[in-house]
Amino acid sequence: MWINRRTDYATRAVLALAVLDDGQPHKLQELAERTATPLTVLEQVLPQLRAAGIVRSERGPAGGYRLNHAPADITLGRVVRLIQGPLAPIACATRSDAERCPMELGCTLQATWSAVRDATIAILDETTFADLAARASGRWTEPVPVTVGVPDGRPLATRA
Amino acid sequence: MWINRRTDYATRAVLALAVLDDGQPHKLQELAERTATPLTVLEQVLPQLRAAGIVRSERGPAGGYRLNHAPADITLGRVVRLIQGPLAPIACATRSDAERCPMELGCTLQATWSAVRDATIAILDETTFADLAARASGRWTEPVPVTVGVPDGRPLATRA
DNA sequence: GAAAGGTTGATTATTTCTGTCGAGAAACTA
DNA sequence: TAGTTTCTCGACAGAAATAATCAACCTTTC
DSSP, X not given: OOSOHHHHHHHHHHHXXXXXXXXXXXXXHHHHHHHTOOHHHHHHHHHHHHHTTSEEEEOSXXXXXXXXXXXXXXXXXXXXHXXXXXXXXXXXXXXXXXXXXXXXXXXXXXXXXXXXXXXXXXXHHHOBHHHHHHHHHHOTTSOOOOOOOOOSOOSOXXXX | OOXXXXXXXXXXXXXXXXXXXXXXXXXXXXXXXXXXXXXXXXXXXXXXXXXXXXXXXXXXXXXXXXXXXXXXXXXXXXXXXXXXXXXXXXXXXXXXXXXXXXXXXXOTHHHHHHHHHHHHHHHHHHOBHHHHHHHHHHOTTSXXXXXSSOTTOOOOOSOO
């Protein structure tokens, strides 16, 4: 239970933008509704995604947000790391800046925490929003199998 | 960074008991020193481990704690779950009581969160304190290599 | 009965999480 | 130009989780 709410919202918002990946910008209001997120939270999160170059924004009427790259070029790991921070389960197992374990004579738990970290990273960094959007556009209502296949497709058709 | 301090302390304490697995009870004081944990915190955590049947205690002089099972029968996952709760990264991906995703038409992110959960569980539930103690008793002073597998060679993570 | 050591529950300070608000800046429209 | 729409930015407040400590109590041994 370590993915926080903001990260959840952020990933949903990007997913929504990936599913709606037409050339059009989409308003915060619309994203808030589609992702069941408080508007005021998206007002904080989207600028963060923008600063990281994941989305692009336009102001004024007919403004809104759109993805700044092809969905296939945006990994889930990137978004999670952005909002949440390092993916290691514990400070002594981050890839950089690993904190030294203060336990007597060093701690062998670290290897296991690192294995968890690596497994997590492997999944999150190989899952792109193209994958996610492809699964979503089929039947949003059905539970989705865990396969990570990338259909030839590119931007998905707009589904109002 | 989701393993909290108490879980860290608890796993270290159990590891210490596994390494010192003679027939003798070990005092909180000793465990606190070996694991670099505040004594007052162990005073809270060890009773919790005891209530779960992981360790056993004896009172009075010459009292202390010892493991209640063979180290090979205690998995890391069990201890982590006990102190930390479910291993799923997000509420909508717990194995039981999964929370319904409020996103429009359901959410395909859930499959990925579940994959992370499964990979985590696979590692944590297959790592026993016998494995950890074996690594520890070899060379405590050296940093431990980050292998994605357990000493006895069983395959671990779901992803290659 | 005294000392050592585990047991229990209350308590406090700190940090993180989550969501809200208000004032402002850019872009379009009339 | 005036006004509307939409994104932008920073401050803030309540709630919850963390982390650590303390005091008082029970058990066992000597």
